[in-house]
Amino acid sequence: MNPRPTIIDCDPGTDDAIALWLALASPELDVQLVSVVGGNVGLEHTLRNARAVVGLAGRPIRVVAGADRPMLGRFEDAAHVHGADGLAGLVLPDGPPAAPGIAADAIRDLLRAAPPASVTLIALGPATNLGLVFATEPALAGKVAEIVLMTGAMAEGNITPSAEFNAWNDPEALQVVFGCGAKVTLATLDVTNQALCMPAHIASLEAAGGGACLNAAARIWRSVRPSRRSAGRGHEQHDACAVAWAVAPHLFAGREVFAAMDCIPGPGRGRTVIDRWGRAGREANALFLETLDTEGFFDLVIRRLATLP
Ligand code: RIB
Numbered sequence: 001m002n003p004r005p006t007i008i009d010c011d012p013g014t015d016d017a018i019a020l021w022l023a024l025a026s027p028e029l030d031v032q033l034v035s036v037v038g039g040n041v042g043l044e045h046t047l048r049n050a051r052a053v054v055g056l057a058g059r060p061i062r063v064v065a066g067a068d069r070p071m072l073g074r075f076e077d078a079a080h081v082h083g084a085d086g087l088a089g090l091v092l093p094d095g096p097p098a099a100p101g102i103a104a105d106a107i108r109d110l111l112r113a114a115p116p117a118s119v120t121l122i123a124l125g126p127a128t129n130l131g132l133v134f135a136t137e138p139a140l141a142g143k144v145a146e147i148v149l150m151t152g153a154m155a156e157g158n159i160t161p162s163a164e165f166n167a168w169n170d171p172e173a174l175q176v177v178f179g180c181g182a183k184v185t186l187a188t189l190d191v192t193n194q195a196l197c198m199p200a201h202i203a204s205l206e207a208a209g210g211g212a213c214l215n216a217a218a219r220i221w222r223s224v225r226p227s228r229r230s231a232g233r234g235h236e237q238h239d240a241c242a243v244a245w246a247v248a249p250h251l252f253a254g255r256e257v258f259a260a261m262d263c264i265p266g267p268g269r270g271r272t273v274i275d276r277w278g279r280a281g282r283e284a285n286a287l288f289l290e291t292l293d294t295e296g297f298f299d300l301v302i303r304r305l306a307t308l309p
């Protein structure tokens with residue numbers, strides 16, 4: 001099967017780093033652009049981290065800076081989870097310089113030149129860059145094969161009781177993406193919480209014997225604090241689930257749903273309203289991933305990262 005032309009939009013971010021290395025190690029994807037957004041930490045850090053992660057993999061892929069704040073709201077980071085630098089204190093060699101210009105323009109240019117329904121967008125941070133693309137040039141949705149989003153939650157959130165961090169950071173942008181008309185696949189917390197990285201997975205990664213990328217990933221996995229949600233058992237590899245869906249969909253099961261955003265100021269703002277049982281009678285606009293083969297997922301991540309430099 002020909003590799004899928006792919007754009008990855010991210011906010012590295014410890015789990016974004018693992019997801020990027022998984023994507024760069026996967027022959028199913030032809031990663032043509034990495035666009036960066038402020039999120040886990042400020043754009044100055046997420047951009048440096050994205051350049052360093054791509055550079056460590058030795059791949060000449062353009063990394064371009066995007067939005068440093070949401071479309072309408074106030075920017076708030078998640079440094080309490082990822083550390084002030086965004087990589088839990090891991091210092092990587094500086095990567096190649098960022099490509100000139102801004103992410104929304106680079107994404108639009110790539111989509112304009114692409115054949116219909118050919119480009120896969122994998123979004124691992126706040127959806128601001130994608131929202132800007134489709135809000136300003138809606139017809140570009142016709143060039144998209146699939147938008148895979150790590151975002152949202154049908155059940156409880158992780159930044160507020162209602163909202164997952166990426167969705168909460170820019171709900172208006174996510175609303176634009178939900179309505180753009182392209183095929184949308186949601187890797188929400190409901191499935192990514194099943195990608196719980198435990199000590200045994202870290203030991204397997206370290207035993208796999210790889211290069212600088214695998215060793216850096218092991219140091220990240222060793223450094224990230226276990227989550228309260230898992231009662232300290234491990235930490236969730238949210239973003240790599242979105243990439244894993246694109247390269248190994250057999251690891252997942254899901255269903256078509258209608259999804260919408262709650263953008264109203266208040267306790268529900270940023271909630272992804274996922275109509276699992278079709279109660280709203282609305283036409284489905286997203287594939288909602290519900291279950292993950294957890295051990296198959298970590299086996300994929302470890303095997304693929306072991307192939308990187
Ligand atoms: O809620 C988890 C998501 O928010 C992940 O993408 C993580 O990297 C942060 O961006």
Ligand code: CA
Nearest residue numbers: 013016124125
């Ligand atoms: Ca992320």
